[in-house]
Ligand SMILES: Nc1ncnc2c1ncn2[C@@H]1O[C@H](COP(=O)(O)OP(=O)(O)OP(=O)(O)O)[C@@H](O)[C@H]1O
């Protein structure tokens with residue numbers, strides 16, 4: 001595949017943003033700032049990579065933000081519960097991680113099974129589970145905040161803040177996810193099937209592809225990545241509440257769209273998604289560093305970028321089809 | 323007197339020029355047939371005339387004056403109506419809504435009653451039993467084509483452009499189509515008609531233009547060219563022995579059906595396909611041929627017993643069928659056969675990916691497979707990196723055939739093998755089918771083209787209303803016998 005303006009578009013925008021940021025504030029390129037931006041992108045980023053598969057297969061998942069909050073909540077509860085028996089050690093934390101990851105896969109399975117087995121529209125299923133997960137975590141926290149035991153929190157902290165030099169664990173996890181995601185989309189049978197289903201699921205069925213199974217797997221993959229991102233998120237604040245992960249689903253979907261994946265499915269671009277995530281968090285960061293525009297306008301600027309990205313995608317299609 | 327004409331038209335897609343200096347004139351009350359091989363540029367000419375593509379060079383003349391249409395609807399406003407080779411119907415809307423799409427009668431509130439009534443009248447004129455309220459997605463391919471024709475008729479065209487309208491129709495509907503064309507001709511409509519069925523070109527056309535590789539190579543008036551002349555002009559060489567010699571099937575059964583039923587569609591069908599045999603299945607639209615095929619390969623739930631090489635097999639889905647050595651080539655190329663927005667390689671290998679690697683797909687091997695298939699099936703793609711939707715219709719069909727044959731199946735069910743394929747390639751495909759049978763594979767060929775079933779098959783089963791109505795073999799394989807069985811008319815042929 002030759003890179004056209006269409007694929008390069010988001011990349012050029014990203015580079016322009018970096019140049020702009022560097023011109024506006026010298027602190028922008030400081031390692032501490034870069035680490036900060038990348039680490040904070042990692043949560044949405046990993047989720048967005050999973051979302052790329054779901055959307056490419058013609059699906060959608062609105063529940064990921066609430067799911068992350070719910071998984072953080074049950075992971076914290078599990079760790080606090082295991083503390084008296086196991087003590088303040090990595091064993092306890094591994095239990096929390098296991099709960100988040102397995103819970104994520106199970107939640108993805110729930111979404112996927114309702115969509116493929118019960119044949120309900122993805123939008124409706126995940127709108128429903130979005131409310132369910134959100135309400136469950138609020139209920140578990142009794143309207144307040146679920147806090148991880150102080151000692152455990154200290155032990156767990158390095159998973160977010162530590163790493164190899166400036167490169168913290170979340171950045172490493174995000175990078176690995178992105179590489180794996182790109183590889184799966186481009187080079188594996190699964191990725192090929194995902195694109196085929198999103199492009200025309202009837203053709204996929206007539207090509208002996210188990211459409212339901214592949215779709216289900218995309219939701220489970222996304223659930224797994226939500227779980228992993230929760231594992232990295234919990235040590236950052238050590239708590240979860242009803243307002244954890246709010247609007248993450250929209251940011252993830254926006255990143256996917258900016259990256260050039262078609263919302264109607266059939267064409268998945270994992271690298272594009274990564275670029276999309278970075279664009280969104282750079283805008284946020286630049287607005288915070290420079291006094292040019294109020295950071296409160298962040299949402300407006302992101303909105304413009306999303307619409308622009310979609311318009312550019314359409315331009316290409318009409319040029320040779322009319 | 324000419325209504326619409328092309329003058330010195332060339333068309334390029336990127337660096338590739340597909341039409342070279344084409345002149346063409348459409349006169350009122352005349353049927354002008356456009357013939358040529360797959361990829362010769364027929365559809366491109368029709369799209370240019372209909373305002374869907376711009377010529378790179380040259381002029382479009384409407385009533386002698388140069389015009390430029392910026393879109394299909396703009397051309398339609400001038401009375402130029404196109405029936406495209408590929409369907410342009412909204413699958414989730416009703417037949418009536420499609421017929422009136424873009425020109426719905428009524429003020430603020432749509433006049434549903436008028437739409438339904440007028441649609442019913444049009445459909446009655448076409449002698450079909452389609453209800454105006456049916457959704458397009460629930461219609462068979464031929465029925466959808468009849469809706470396309472109804473839609474075009476409803477537009478009161480001055481110029482009607484038809485791109486292979488008969489390719490997806492069966493015997494009976496083709497007759498209705500001819501009647502309508504005769505009516506329009508009498509009304510003074512100028513018609514441009516494209517077809518790969520040369521017998522119908524000879525029957526319908528007042529004037530014939532032959533296109534080869536984007537150039538007009540011959541123009542003739544009615545009666546000046548025989549079918550053989552046309553074929554030779556299209557292909558650039560003489561065509562001999564159109565159908566291959568019949569084979570000598572072995573007595574061993576390759577596929578054995580006992581009481582196969584697809585609820586509501588196919589009732590209690592039993593048949594035996596022998597090794598090395600080409601078994602034809604004929605029948606009218608809606609007689610259950612496609613449903614039978616889809617029932618056999620697990621695309622529809624079916625009851626009954628299926629034996630492959632004498633072994634009873636359970637086929638619950640298409641994967642099971644593949645594993646038993648069966649393959650099915652669908653009649654619905656656009657909606658079920660190919661991913662039109664994906665590359666040729668991706669389409670070719672889609673149903674047989676495991677062969678290209680357990681984990682990492684070997685893209686080099688896939689490219690090689692495409693090169694091989696391009697050669698074996700003579701797929702003419704100006705650029706191997708293009709998407710399947712940009713291939714000409716016939717070349718899409720060849721790609722689909724290549725895709726079906728990739729897993730090397732032993733029992734192949736082909737639904738409409740030569741839909742939209744030119745004479746030269748038809749001959750190649752017939753020879754290919756026969757070679758497969760001679761190599762010991764077994765084939766079922768479902769076809770609406772009577773001459774094809776008779777010329778190709780060793781034996782023909784005729785279906786009617788979901789049942790096998792009869793079998794004809796040897797000397798009995800005549801159009802008359804088959805039609806009688808298909809229509810349920812008893813008694814001896816006159
Ligand atoms: N949008 C496009 N981009 C690039 N090439 C195209 C495009 N549309 C058509 N072509 C090429 O132009 C050539 C002519 O195509 P066209 O569809 O006009 O053929 P045709 O005569 O209608 O063939 P068929 O009998 O198979 O329908 C083909 O080689 C085709 O691949």
Ligand SMILES: [Mg+2]
Pocket residue numbers: 364365366407485714715716
């Ligand atoms: Mg064509």
